[in-house]
Amino acid sequence: MLADSWPANATVQSSVMASTWFAFAAAAAGVAFVVLALVLYPLVRWRRRPGDAMPEPFRNNYALEIGWTAVPLLLVAGLFTYTFRAEARVDGLARHPDVVVAVSGYRWGWTFAYRGGPTIDGPSYPPAVFGERAAAPELVLPLGETTRIELSARDVNHGFWVPDFLFKRDAIAGQTTSFDLDPSKLGTFAGKCSSFCGLDHTRMLFSVRVVSPRAFIAWERGRT
Amino acid sequence: MSAAAPAFVEAPPRNDLLGWLTTTDHKRIGILYLMTSLGYFGVAGLLSLAIRTQLARPNNTFVTPHEYAQLFTLHGTAMIFLFVAPFALGLANFLIPLQIGAADMAFPRLNATSYWMFLFGGLVIFLGAATNEGAAASGWSAYPPLSEIKISTGLGQDLWIVGVFLVSVATILTSINFVTTVFIYRAPGMTMWRIPIFTWEMVATSLLVFMAFPSLAATLLLLFVDRHLGGHAFDPAYGGSPVLWQHLFWFFGHPEVYVMILPYFGVISEIIPVFSRKPIFGYTGLVLAAFAIAGLSMGVWAHHMFTTGFVNNPFFSFVSFLIAVPTGVKFFNWIATMWRGSISFETPMLFAIGFLLNFLIGGITGVMISSPPIDYQAHDSYFVVAHFHYVLGGGSLFAIFAALFFWWPKMFGRKLDESLGRWCFALLFVGFNVTFLPMHAMGILGMPRRVDSYAASGPLPALNLIATCGSYVMLAGVLLFVYNAVVTARAGRPVSNDPWGANSLEWWTSSPPPEHNFDSLPPIRSERPVYDAR
Numbered sequence: 001m002l003a004d005s006w007p008a009n010a011t012v013q014s015s016v017m018a019s020t021w022f023a024f025a026a027a028a029a030g031v032a033f034v035v036l037a038l039v040l041y042p043l044v045r046w047r048r049r050p051g052d053a054m055p056e057p058f059r060n061n062y063a064l065e066i067g068w069t070a071v072p073l074l075l076v077a078g079l080f081t082y083t084f085r086a087e088a089r090v091d092g093l094a095r096h097p098d099v100v101v102a103v104s105g106y107r108w109g110w111t112f113a114y115r116g117g118p119t120i121d122g123p124s125y126p127p128a129v130f131g132e133r134a135a136a137p138e139l140v141l142p143l144g145e146t147t148r149i150e151l152s153a154r155d156v157n158h159g160f161w162v163p164d165f166l167f168k169r170d171a172i173a174g175q176t177t178s179f180d181l182d183p184s185k186l187g188t189f190a191g192k193c194s195s196f197c198g199l200d201h202t203r204m205l206f207s208v209r210v211v212s213p214r215a216f217i218a219w220e221r222g223r224t
Numbered sequence: 225m226s227a228a229a230p231a232f233v234e235a236p237p238r239n240d241l242l243g244w245l246t247t248t249d250h251k252r253i254g255i256l257y258l259m260t261s262l263g264y265f266g267v268a269g270l271l272s273l274a275i276r277t278q279l280a281r282p283n284n285t286f287v288t289p290h291e292y293a294q295l296f297t298l299h300g301t302a303m304i305f306l307f308v309a310p311f312a313l314g315l316a317n318f319l320i321p322l323q324i325g326a327a328d329m330a331f332p333r334l335n336a337t338s339y340w341m342f343l344f345g346g347l348v349i350f351l352g353a354a355t356n357e358g359a360a361a362s363g364w365s366a367y368p369p370l371s372e373i374k375i376s377t378g379l380g381q382d383l384w385i386v387g388v389f390l391v392s393v394a395t396i397l398t399s400i401n402f403v404t405t406v407f408i409y410r411a412p413g414m415t416m417w418r419i420p421i422f423t424w425e426m427v428a429t430s431l432l433v434f435m436a437f438p439s440l441a442a443t444l445l446l447l448f449v450d451r452h453l454g455g456h457a458f459d460p461a462y463g464g465s466p467v468l469w470q471h472l473f474w475f476f477g478h479p480e481v482y483v484m485i486l487p488y489f490g491v492i493s494e495i496i497p498v499f500s501r502k503p504i505f506g507y508t509g510l511v512l513a514a515f516a517i518a519g520l521s522m523g524v525w526a527h528h529m530f531t532t533g534f535v536n537n538p539f540f541s542f543v544s545f546l547i548a549v550p551t552g553v554k555f556f557n558w559i560a561t562m563w564r565g566s567i568s569f570e571t572p573m574l575f576a577i578g579f580l581l582n583f584l585i586g587g588i589t590g591v592m593i594s595s596p597p598i599d600y601q602a603h604d605s606y607f608v609v610a611h612f613h614y615v616l617g618g619g620s621l622f623a624i625f626a627a628l629f630f631w632w633p634k635m636f637g638r639k640l641d642e643s644l645g646r647w648c649f650a651l652l653f654v655g656f657n658v659t660f661l662p663m664h665a666m667g668i669l670g671m672p673r674r675v676d677s678y679a680a681s682g683p684l685p686a687l688n689l690i691a692t693c694g695s696y697v698m699l700a701g702v703l704l705f706v707y708n709a710v711v712t713a714r715a716g717r718p719v720s721n722d723p724w725g726a727n728s729l730e731w732w733t734s735s736p737p738p739e740h741n742f743d744s745l746p747p748i749r750s751e752r753p754v755y756d757a758r
Contacts, residue, residue, distance in 0.1 A: 190679075195604055
C-alpha cells in the first residue's frame with residue numbers, strides 16, 4: 001500500500017530531488033548501521049559481570065579523536081557538494097519559459113492567472129451558500145514544457161506544495177518568488193497548502209493536471 | 225578539610241509553604257523549576273494526546289479546527305518554552321553550585337526572580353484559553369501576518385506574547401547567574417578544566433542564550449507594537465516584511481534548539497561514565513565540541529527558510545551540515561567511554577542508551593533536511609515533525625528521564641523504584657518510536673504539519689492510527705513515572721551520599737544536601753574528585 005502511494009516524481013526537477021533523497025538515504029543508512037553497531041557492541045561485550053575488576057581508565061587517544069573529526073568532515077563535504085549541484089538544477093530558471101502562471105494564495109484557496117490566458121479562481125469566503133464548498137481549483141500544465149510559477153500571497157503566508165513534484169515553495173504575503181516546473185508525466189496530482197494559515201489550512205487544496213501540449217492549447221482556448 | 229566553625233548559627237530552613245515561596249536556596253529553586261516544568265510537560269502532553277486523538281482517523285470531529293490550532297500552538301509553546309528548556313535550567317540550578325563546590329548561586333534573589341517570572345509567564349500563556357476568542361492559535365512560531373491583529377484578533381495572542389516575553393527574560397537572567405557562578409564561585413582546586421561536563425554544557429548554553437534570547441524578546445515586542453501601537457514591521461500592506469519576522473525569530477529559534485539539547489548532552493556525559501565505571505573519554509574534545517556546536521548554531525537560522533526563496537540556501541545548508549561534525553565527536557566520545565568498560569543497566573543508563581538510539585535517528589534526518597533539495601519536500605511536513613520530535617522527544621525527553629532517575633536520590637534522599645523504572649523506560653521507548661517513526665513516511669507521502677485531517681484513502685489513515693496508539697503507550701509510561709514518584713516518597717529507603725558510585729562533587733555531600741551544601745570538600749585534583757577520594 002505504501003509503495004503505491006509513494007510520490008510520483010512527475011517533473012524533470014523532481015527526478016533531481018528523488019536522486020538526492022536516495023543518495024542521502026543510502027548515506028544515512030550506512031552511517032546509522034555503523035554507529036548503531038558501535039553503540040550496541042560495547043553494551044553486549046562489556047556488560048558488567050559478577051567479579052569484574054575496575055576497567056582500565058583510559059581518557060584520550062588523540063589520533064582516534066582527530067580521525068573521527070576528519071572523516072565526518074569529509075563526508076559532509078561530499079554531501080554538500082552533491083547538494084550544491086542538485087540545488088542549482090532545481091532552482092535554475094529557464095531564460096524563456098513556455099507558460100507563465102501567477103499563483104496567488106489566499107484564505108482559503110488559490111488563484112491561477114495564466115499570462116495571456118485564463119484566470120482560474122478558487123473558492124470564495126464566506127461561501128455563497130452556507131456550508132457549501134466550491135471545488136478545489138485546478139492548475140493545468142503542458143507536458144514537457146517549462147512553466148514559470150510566480151508565487152505570492154494576498155493575506156497571510158501560504159505554501160504551494162505538490163508532493164508528487166517533491167517540491168514546495170512558501171507564498172509570502174506581499175512578495176513574489178519564481179520557480180520553474182517541467183512536468184514529465186501525464187496525470188492529476190494533489191496540491192496543498194503547506195504553511196499554516198488559519199482555520200481552513202487543512203482544506204486549502206488544489207490539483208495539478210498535466211496534459212499534452214496540444215490538449216493544453218485546446219484547454220486554454222476553451223477557458224479564455 | 226573540615227570548615228572552620230561558623231561564626232553564627234544558621235537558622236534551620238523553614239519547611240512550610242512560606243519557606244518554599246520565599247526561598248533563595250538554589251536547590252529549592254531548582255526543584256521548584258523542575259517540578260513546575262514537569263507540570264507544564266503534563267499539560268503539554270495532554271494537549272498532544274488531544275491532537276493525536278483528533279488525528280486517529282480522517283475527518284474526525286473530536287475538536288474543531290479553531291480548537292485544534294490552539295492545541296498545537298500551546299503544545300509547541302509549552303514543550304519548548306515551559307518544559308524542555310526550563311527543565312535544564314532547573315537541573316542546572318540544583319547541580320551547578322554542587323558540582324563546582326559552591327554554597328549557592330552568585331545572585332540568589334535574582335535566581336528566585338527568574339523562577340517566578342517563568343512560572344507566571346507560563347500561566348499567562350495558558351490564561352489565553354480563558355478569553356473569548358481562546359488561546360493563541362498561530363503556531364509556536366507565530367508567523368505574521370497570521371499573528372497580526374487584523375487576522376488574530378483575540379487577546380490570546382497578546383497573552384502569548386507577554387508570557388513568552390517573561391519566560392525569555394527569565395532565561396536570560398538565569399543564564400547570567402550560571403555564568404557568573406561558574407566563573408567566580410568555584411571551590412579551591414576546581415579549575416575550569418576540572419568542572420564536570422554538565423556544567424561546561426551549561427556555560428555553552430548560557431552564552432548561547434545571551435546571543436539568541438534578546439533577539440526573541442525584541443521580536444516579540446515588535447509584534448506587540450504592530451498589534452497595538454500602530455507599528456507595521458511585519459505588515460506587507462504598509463511595507464513591512466513577514467520574512468523579517470522569520471529572520472529575527474529563527475535567529476533565536478535555531479540556537480534555542482541547542483539550548484534545548486546541549487544541557488542534555490551534559491546529562492548523558494555524566495551518566496555514561498558512572499554506569500561504565502570509567503572516566504569520560506575525550507573531556508577536552510567534548511568541551512570544544514560543545515562550543516563548536518554553540519558557535520555554528522548561530523549561523524544556521526535560515527535553514528528554516530529554505531523554501532522561502534529569499535535566503536542564500538547553499539551557505540545555510542553548508543553550516544548546517546558542519547554541525548554534524550562536533551555532534552558526531554560527542555557521539556564517538558560516549559561510545560569510547562563505554563568501550564572496554566564494565567557496563568550495568570540501571571534505569572538512568574537505560575534512558576541514556578534510549579537517548580543515543582533515538583538521537584541517532586533525529587541527528588541523521590537532520591543532516592538529510594540540511595540539503596535544500598530534500599527540504600523542499602520535507603519542510604512543513606510530518607517528516608520535519610518526526611525529525612524534531614526525535615531530537616527533542618527521543619533525545620532531550622529521554623535525557624530528562626535519565627536525569628530524574630539519576631539525581632532523584634540526591635534531591636530527595638530516596639531512590640526511585642528500579643523495576644518500575646525499567647517498565648517506564650520500556651513503555652516510553654516503544655511508545656515513542658511507534659508514535660514518531662511512521663511520521664517520516666507521512667511527510668514523504670505529502671501530509672503537511674498543523675492539519676486537522678488528511679486524505680481518507682491511501683496509507684495515511686493506517687499510519688496515523690499507529691501513531692495515535694503509540695502516544696497512548698507513552699501516556700502509560702509517564703503515569704507509571706508519577707506512580708513511581710508517589711511510591712518512592714511513601715516507602716523509598718533513604719540512600720547514602722553516593723548511591724551510584726559516581727564521580728562529581730554533588731555526590732560528596734549528603735542526600736539531600738544541607739542548606740549550605742558542603743560540610744567539607746575533598747581535595748580536587750581532577751574532574752572526578754569523589755572517585756579520587758574513594
